[in-house]
Amino acid sequence: MSDGNGHSYALTRTLDAPVGAVWEAWTTPDHYARWAYAAPGSVEMDVRPGGGWKATVVTPDGTRVPLTGSYLEVDVNRLLVLGMDVPGRDEPATMAMELGEDGPRTRIEIRQTCDTVEERDAAEQGSTMLLDSLTRFLSEGPAR
Template sequence: MSTEQTPTPAGGFPYILTRTLDAPAARVWQAWTTPDQYARWSHAAPGSVELDVRPGGPWKATMITPDGAEFPLTGTYLQVTENRHLTIGMDVPGRPDPATMTVELTEEGPRNTVIVLSQTCDTAEERDMAEQGSGMLLDGLEGFLADGSRG
């Protein structure tokens, strides 16, 4: 195995995760954009989530990994279309431009929403880590919506 850095392909290293959630798009949006709800499902440290959900609005959260390590995340919302679309800029130390993740919501019937998370990373390793983290986010969101869908 070589330790040389492989040049990033022109398209980078993308991933796309898709899930169908048992909730209307407005409920999924609320879970993703309301600080107290986001903190409950996203593996964030209590009290660390601040979300100013508008183009140019800042966000921050301190995430807790499965092994208990904490790491702060910050960024800015780049595009916001209520109940449908978020483009989220994420600050990366040592990188001049933010990494971006896109969240798309498509309602399919009154109680089903398809959520698509996508991101293009600079390296395969970064993509693998981001994809794993995004999968954990979707797992948490799915569980939160299932628990909160009653009453």
């Protein structure tokens, strides 16, 4: 994920949920929309290598940001590597989400390499917010 010229981050957490539930939260559109700040009905996922995804994220001030990309690697219940389309850039930004079993709990790691320190800091802040929201979603249970 890094050509050696980028600025990377990695975030790791242990979640109180089994691997399958965490995987489902990341790969089921209605679950993803509920914890990833996405507008209801805006999430589409074709979870397979080369499959596309899209979502419209709603920021705290109500701004709607459309996001698109593709799945680069998919290893069910273990690894999801996403390509994220970036306006004005030929190659997608890449983020990896890796899962590991820790008894009944799940270790999750999110990794990304960015072009600048500013991009890395913004991406790391966004990923931290996602992990916080995912933690809340899993503690409440997916059915609502």
